[in-house]
Amino acid sequence: MQGINLDATRTALVLIDLQNSNMARTLAPYSSAKVLDNCQHLVKAMKACGALVIYVRVDVNKLLHLPVDISLARDPNAGPAPESVSQLTAAIDVQADDILVTKFQWGAFYGTALEQHLRRHGIRSIILAGIATNFGVESTARAAFDSGYELIFAEDAMSSISAELHEFAVGRLFPFMGRVRKTTEILYALGV
Numbered sequence: 001m002q003g004i005n006l007d008a009t010r011t012a013l014v015l016i017d018l019q020n021s022n023m024a025r026t027l028a029p030y031s032s033a034k035v036l037d038n039c040q041h042l043v044k045a046m047k048a049c050g051a052l053v054i055y056v057r058v059d060v061n062k063l064l065h066l067p068v069d070i071s072l073a074r075d076p077n078a079g080p081a082p083e084s085v086s087q088l089t090a091a092i093d094v095q096a097d098d099i100l101v102t103k104f105q106w107g108a109f110y111g112t113a114l115e116q117h118l119r120r121h122g123i124r125s126i127i128l129a130g131i132a133t134n135f136g137v138e139s140t141a142r143a144a145f146d147s148g149y150e151l152i153f154a155e156d157a158m159s160s161i162s163a164e165l166h167e168f169a170v171g172r173l174f175p176f177m178g179r180v181r182k183t184t185e186i187l188y189a190l191g192v
Helices: 032-048 114-120 133-146 163-176 183-189
Strands: 011-016 052-058 099-103 125-131 150-159 178-181
Touching: 011 032, 011 133, 032 052, 032 125, 032 150, 032 183, 052 114, 052 133, 099 114, 125 133, 133 150, 133 163, 150 163, 150 183, 163 178, 178 183
Parallel strands: 011 052, 011 125, 052 099, 125 150, 150 178
Antiparallel strands: none
């Protein structure tokens, strides 16, 4: 596997849905605590390099509800969820120079200002991490790939509702869209 070279001035770390509703889920192969820990290592390294950090969250109460066979969404008949479920976990310390994007579906590009932020900052490469691998992360990755961004997937800084779903995405799909690396490999590429 090739090493990666990153120009931190043209790279953004995009963290998907590290919010209370997802942090409370049972995840595999990595726990939400492990994902958060690796994401925090990436944030620290990116900030040390002067790179852009973008947090993405989904507004659970405005999430699109369509007829599906298996739903990940709350039962819309249960009434609105407390606002706290859509908030980033308290362990995340969003700084003034960070960007917070709110989305209303799985992917972070459609109907948000994410691409505008990336373009304004001259971003060419995106490091993706978060919850869940084959839902929010994958949907965001597909749109980023279609828009011509170079992608790096922090494999152990994301997880899903089952190990099989995670492993399929990182082993069979993501290598066609970018480079799949462990957090330590990305930190090494950043000089940390």
